[in-house]
Amino acid sequence: MEQVLSAATREKIRALMAQYPVARSAIMGAFWLAQEQLGYLPRQAIREVAEIIGVTEEQALGVATFYTMYYLKPVGKYRIHLCATLPCALRGAGKLYDLLVQRLGIHAGETTPDGLFSLFKAECLGSCATAPMAMINDDYWENLDQERLTKILDALAAGRGASGARETSRVKRLSAFSPAQASASRSFSCFQGRPSSLACIGLAFKAER
Numbered sequence: 001m002e003q004v005l006s007a008a009t010r011e012k013i014r015a016l017m018a019q020y021p022v023a024r025s026a027i028m029g030a031f032w033l034a035q036e037q038l039g040y041l042p043r044q045a046i047r048e049v050a051e052i053i054g055v056t057e058e059q060a061l062g063v064a065t066f067y068t069m070y071y072l073k074p075v076g077k078y079r080i081h082l083c084a085t086l087p088c089a090l091r092g093a094g095k096l097y098d099l100l101v102q103r104l105g106i107h108a109g110e111t112t113p114d115g116l117f118s119l120f121k122a123e124c125l126g127s128c129a130t131a132p133m134a135m136i137n138d139d140y141w142e143n144l145d146q147e148r149l150t151k152i153l154d155a156l157a158a159g160r161g162a163s164g165a166r167e168t169s170r171v172k173r174l175s176a177f178s179p180a181q182a183s184a185s186r187s188f189s190c191f192q193g194r195p196s197s198l199a200c201i202g203l204a205f206k207a208e209r
Contacts, residue, residue, distance in 0.1 A: 005048045009037045013052050027053050027063055031070055040071035068120070076111045076118035078156050081135040085124040088132040092145065096132055097121070099146050103153055116157065 005013075012033050017026045030053055034045045041064055050060035064070050071079075082100065084093055101107055104117050111118040127133045130142035134149075141152060155161065 001044055003048060004038060004042060004044045005034055006037060009033050010048075010052060013049065017053065024053050024055050027055065027060065028067070031064055035070060040074050042072075068122070074111070074115075077116050079118045079120065079137055081120045081122040081125065083123075083125050083127070083131065083133050083135075084121040085128075087124075087128040091131045093132040095146060096134070096144055096149055099149060100153075103150070 013026070013030045016029045016033070017023045020026050027049065030049045031041060031046075034049055035041050038045055046060050046064050047057050050057045053060070064072065080100065082088075082093060082097055084097070097108075100119055104112055104119060106112055106117070106119050108119055108121045122135065125133065125135055125140070127140060127142055132144050133140060133142040134144060135141070136152070136156070141148075
């Protein structure tokens with residue numbers, strides 16, 4: 001089968017491997033680089049990453065299918081990950097999801113027919129104190145309400161990008177991080193990365209007050 005990873009992507013993966021004492025530890029960043037090139041991770045890309053890293057295809061597939069930040073099928077130009085975990089739910093994430101469904105005409109896991117938007121529900125993106133929030137591509141959008149979210153969607157649909165809704169708070173752009181750092185940021189979860197989920201819930205109530 002014809003290779004799908006470019007020479008440039010392969011070189012970036014090898015450079016990333018050199019940063020780790022054990023080469024296989026670079027697999028998450030390697031997938032990130034592959035997805036950055038292709039937009040998603042087709043099975044052939046997973047095979048090629050496995051070959052470069054030095055693991056079996058089954059081992060690589062286990063990683064790719066475990067983390068929701070990797071897309072195994074084509075997705076839209078704008079990937080909307082709406083946090084649906086308890087702190088965001090307490091502050092109105094359900095209404096935001098309903099707005100997205102009504103506006104885009106799709107549900108979680110689906111892509112609009114024009115290929116512009118894909119919608120996902122996320123299990124905590126580590127921004128509980130500024131709930132409700134969503135990650136759109138590499139941007140974190142916090143303290144969302146229906147009005148702000150509508151403005152963001154309007155800007156994206158009109159081709160103005162994130163700059164069309166500057167008044168909405170944006171925490172950070174993950175593309176500014178290295179592949180390894182971005183992988184760690186995207187896979188972070190309050191319920192996995194903190195001693196207690198109560199820490200996140202407490203942050204939400206504190207922000208509410």
